[in-house]
Amino acid sequence: MATLKQIAKELGLSPATVSRALNGFPEVNIDTRKLVEETAKQLEYRPNKIAQKLVSGRSGMVGMIVRINPRSPFDRTFAEIMLGLSSRLAQHDIDLVFQVASESDPVESYRKMIEKQIVDGFIVNAPVANDPRIAFLTKKGIPFVVHGRASKDAVHPYFDISNNGVTETAVRHLAALGHKRIALLNGEKTAVYAIDREEGFRATVADLGIHVPERMIVNGQPFELYGYEAAKAMLADATPPSAIICVSTVVANGVYRAAGELGISIPRDLSVIAHDDDIPQLRAENFVPPLTVTSAPLQASCGPLAEILITRLGLAQGTPLQQVAEAELIERASTAPVLSRLATPWT
């Protein structure tokens, strides 16, 4: 593969001139430029990124580190994120370096990657409250963007959906159908999104004057089995919920299975609504009956996420560094007006 030096030698020019010609600097003679460009094309010249990086100090790569825990709730969704993100970043000629966080210390992997000096910034996902990674990167002054927020008043760059809004929308939808016994199958307690959803849930039911006992607000890793077990427990209660809000479609899947086994009909005896990340494999519209959801496609978050990071890296301008999107209610057949025998509120 031809180098810049070779082109220079070939044409009897200095590397400096060739470099300038190829990088569109104004001070090079039009004929020289053409000559250089032609020769470069002919010799199939491609600038050596590594060399460029050495002098520019930039690597043109960003890192993404995910937890290795095979039970992590995000290995289902992170594929979606990576697909979208990587293609967006590629448009700016930025590569994505992927790594699994092998250490128990959550910042260790970031530290190592920074020390290697191979990335210019990071995409951080699945933030928890007071996330040490965010504190670390902020202290180090390394650019990053978070998918989600460390807290409602976070000062770092992020893209997030309104998780308070998700549960508020769900509760109001169910309340409008007459439901008074609404349960919440939330995500992991440490995840910021789950905290926000719980907050939105509590605020909205309070606003509507609905009382929800603590046993009807539960947390868990968003898997099918969690939905199944939690729903089974709730539906065995003396006063079971007439509606369940699920953290994700996978969890709703488990709720469906539990209801099926117990002979409880959806939506007649039980309304189910879930938040939908819109992952190709498990489509809410293919549920039987089709699942009502609050929808915020993960893919849609990739564009903004990439833009924000690029802006933060100083490679673009004008993008707000903090963005919040609203989820959309998509009404299908899993929610219906409450049966009168289930319409008595919890005491």
Place this chain on the structure above:
Amino acid sequence: MATLKQIAKELGLSPATVSRALNGFPEVNIDTRKLVEETAKQLEYRPNKIAQKLVSGRSGMVGMIVRINPRSPFDRTFAEIMLGLSSRLAQHDIDLVFQVASESDPVESYRKMIEKQIVDGFIVNAPVANDPRIAFLTKKGIPFVVHGRASKDAVHPYFDISNNGVTETAVRHLAALGHKRIALLNGEKTAVYAIDREEGFRATVADLGIHVPERMIVNGQPFELYGYEAAKAMLADATPPSAIICVSTVVANGVYRAAGELGISIPRDLSVIAHDDDIPQLRAENFVPPLTVTSAPLQASCGPLAEILITRLGLAQGTPLQQVAEAELIERASTAPVLSRLATPWT
């Protein structure tokens, strides 16, 4: 961050000596070495990877390119691969550069990445027959390893499971239970693994003297819906299968749903067996009834895959560059002796 030069200056040594001291060369005085090492530690020196790469010509990174098609059957499994692979590679201080194949031309992304000269090799997944990527990389002389095989007699480095063996095992298991009407819900026709499974299936049924009509051997993208629809069609046949072999657990999920809707009991009226990549979210043992499978955990393939690539890169020795693993039969409750009314063979 301290550089090697700075350490040299600090100690009044030449960069060469410092470099040698830090890299464990024998010809440096023991006292000098200690001094250098201490100073390096004290100044928190970390070698600049980019600079090392420039001189060594190696980048210490390998690339993995996946297709962007959101309906691709592999976005479900590639997360698993990447998790395992990345952590294995990290042990050898190799980073994984991830990219989505945005071009319609399958080799275009590889070409670009090679031209940037930022990776030393590739992991290629989901090979198809006569895969152009493999031909391209071979021609270019770029090291790579394939997860799967381009063909049975492939000459490139690969790790694969015996896909002929998968269907052979399944067929023999069912035949031993008396089944004579065995259907195959295979993967996409272009995928090499599906070709091999079909071959193994046909060879084994032929060996056992079982005739299977062409309509009972079907191909499709391994999603739940495919399993559902294909099973519905087959079970509506005048002579429905008494056993179905599924390409994956997800597809088996669809078969279960179809059977449930048709009032067909598993395993009494229908035996179901699937191949299990052992993905955390959909566990065969949680099926109702628990699903009999041929199991070959994807995670288990990551170690060999990484070893092979590292060997191919010349960073290790002794690993065979081509490895084939056998899938294991795990008998659960979804397969049972055939009912006598279903025991008549297809004609």
Place this chain on the structure above:
DNA sequence: TTTCCTTTTCAAAACGTTTTAAATGGACAG
């Protein structure tokens, strides 16, 4: 003719390493 621009090109340094070839200094033998 000199001075002063303008346009274009160049040599050299820089980025942070590794590696090659050579130098230094001391010990020892002759």
Place this chain on the structure above:
DNA sequence: CTGTCCATTTAAAACGTTTTGAAAAGGAAA
């Protein structure tokens, strides 16, 4: 005293770019 060998260290080149400061060439104005 000279030469050889050894252990250790060094200067310099190399990797492939970009960038800085300067120079060269040519023309116009004084």
